[in-house]
Amino acid sequence: xxxxxxxxxxxxxxxxKNRVEESSRQTLIKxxxxxxxxxxxxxxVAYNGRTKKKKNVTNIQEIMRNxxxxxVGRNRNISQMSAMxxxxxxxxxxxxxxxxDIVIFTQNFYLLKxxxxxxxxxxxxxxxxxxxxxxxxxxxxILAGVEAGEYMYTTMEYYSDIFPFIYINMIKVGELSGALTxxxxxxxxxxxxxxxxxxxxxxxxxxxxxxxxxxxxLLVAGTLFAIPQIQNLFDxxxxxxxxxxxxxxxxxxxxTIMTFWYIPAFILVxxxxxxxxxINTPKGKYNFHYFKYTMPIFGKLIFSLDFSRLMKxxxxxxxxxxxxxxxxxxxxxxxxxxxxxxxxxxAINNMLTGYSWIEPFEKSGLASPMITEMLxxxxxxxxxxxxGKLLEYMDMDINNTIEHITKVMPELVYSIVGVVLIFFxxxxxxxxxxxxxxxxxxxxxxx
Numbered sequence: 001x002x003x004x005x006x007x008x009x010x011x012x013x014x015x016x017k018n019r020v021e022e023s024s025r026q027t028l029i030k031x032x033x034x035x036x037x038x039x040x041x042x043x044x045v046a047y048n049g050r051t052k053k054k055k056n057v058t059n060i061q062e063i064m065r066n067x068x069x070x071x072v073g074r075n076r077n078i079s080q081m082s083a084m085x086x087x088x089x090x091x092x093x094x095x096x097x098x099x100x101d102i103v104i105f106t107q108n109f110y111l112l113k114x115x116x117x118x119x120x121x122x123x124x125x126x127x128x129x130x131x132x133x134x135x136x137x138x139x140x141x142i143l144a145g146v147e148a149g150e151y152m153y154t155t156m157e158y159y160s161d162i163f164p165f166i167y168i169n170m171i172k173v174g175e176l177s178g179a180l181t182x183x184x185x186x187x188x189x190x191x192x193x194x195x196x197x198x199x200x201x202x203x204x205x206x207x208x209x210x211x212x213x214x215x216x217x218l219l220v221a222g223t224l225f226a227i228p229q230i231q232n233l234f235d236x237x238x239x240x241x242x243x244x245x246x247x248x249x250x251x252x253x254x255x256t257i258m259t260f261w262y263i264p265a266f267i268l269v270x271x272x273x274x275x276x277x278x279i280n281t282p283k284g285k286y287n288f289h290y291f292k293y294t295m296p297i298f299g300k301l302i303f304s305l306d307f308s309r310l311m312k313x314x315x316x317x318x319x320x321x322x323x324x325x326x327x328x329x330x331x332x333x334x335x336x337x338x339x340x341x342x343x344x345x346x347a348i349n350n351m352l353t354g355y356s357w358i359e360p361f362e363k364s365g366l367a368s369p370m371i372t373e374m375l376x377x378x379x380x381x382x383x384x385x386x387x388g389k390l391l392e393y394m395d396m397d398i399n400n401t402i403e404h405i406t407k408v409m410p411e412l413v414y415s416i417v418g419v420v421l422i423f424f425x426x427x428x429x430x431x432x433x434x435x436x437x438x439x440x441x442x443x444x445x446x447x
Contacts, residue, residue, distance in 0.1 A: 004028055008037035015040070043150070097135045097162050103191045105135065110184035119146050138162060151175045166190065166309060169333045173313040176330050177320045186312055200406055208413040215420050222428035223251050230431045247427045289338045293366055297408060301401045303366050306335045308394045310344070315387040324383070325351045339364075
């Protein structure tokens with residue numbers, strides 16, 4: 001029986017999406033209308049009794065179809081398996097799909113496409129060699145969609161928790177422009193570059209964050225436990241020596257927070273809630289996305305990466321004979337940033353009214369003058385060729401920005417950790433040193 005994915009509007013105006021089996025499209029339409037829903041879109045996703053698999057295969061019976069028979073045995077069933085074997089199969093079925101898994105899949109798919117494999121043959125080949133059962137199930141789902149006449153990206157959209165948004169839209173651009181092999185090459189580069197950037201940032205942040213947390217814990221613990229002991233020692237001996245003013249002040253702040261902890265907790269939760277609610281409004285989301293492009297240190301890099309992906313998508317589309325307007329329309333989903341999407345929409349509207357599509361990027365103040373000038377020259381000469389040169393320039397600019405960030409980040413983090421460390425010394429270590437040196441004893445015995 002055919003399997004359909006539909007989107008429909010309920011009587012209350014809610015949009016629902018579901019996947020069902022039905023004998024025909026007309027029967028499904030009648031069934032939806034009888035339930036008070038108006039169909040928006042109905043797409044057949046499988047046929048000939050073959051249905052798509054679930055995202056997470058947790059049923060042992062389903063797992064057994066994919067198990068290597070040399071390990072389990074051809075004639076063995078679930079009841080004959082040991083508890084350990086069942087546990088291993090269950091753990092394998094719920095194995096997470098990592099970024100590395102996606103990179104390996106993309107690299108293999110890219111190489112097979114370069115060898116002129118069609119999508120069905122390439123997916124079949126990769127599925128046979130995929131060890132991750134979760135990813136294997138997803139790839140079989142994608143294969144079923146391709147065999148039913150769908151694009152790959154339409155099935156990938158169901159697995160947005162596995163495939164990054166930008167990755168899916170790279171595949172979409174490649175399939176719609178007829179340059180899937182080039183898009184796969186870009187996707188491999190995007191994943192590798194993202195992994196390298198993440199490793200560099202983690203290598204800088206994680207050790208310093210650990211140091212920061214350790215120093216903060218020592219600061220709070222020392223103030224709450226060690227400082228009162230020192231004060232009791234001063235009181236027992238009767239010395240005129242006192243704790244440093246900064247220690248007394250910080251101790252008072254901590255004691256106040258401990259006594260009225262619910263007030264700062266309520267304020268903190270309230271601030272976080274308000275920010276979250278604001279970001280989820282259209283205006284708040286736009287402002288938040290604009291902040292991403294203008295934030296210190298990372299803002300320029302985030303915009304450059306998004307703009308570079310847009311230009312790469314346009315380059316692929318123009319190379320395959322698309323008009324500029326169509327190339328922009330297909331390429332706009334390469335990002336989910338509202339600011340970039342609004343600039344692209346304005347550029348498309350400008351073209352419809354006879355104005356320059358480059359002008360919105362120029363007026364945004366986000367794109368550098370060099371980029372917009374290269375685009376203008378391209379419009380007067382050969383835009384496709386100029387986009388190739390622009391991409392080379394942007395790759396160099398992005399690499400320079402990453403190098404600058406890797407130099408600035410350690411300095412910034414070290415400065416923050418250093419300030420906290422100095423504060424810790426002044427608040428906790430100075431009184432401890434004072435006790436160790438015994439200088440308070442002189443005033444106690446009038447010496």
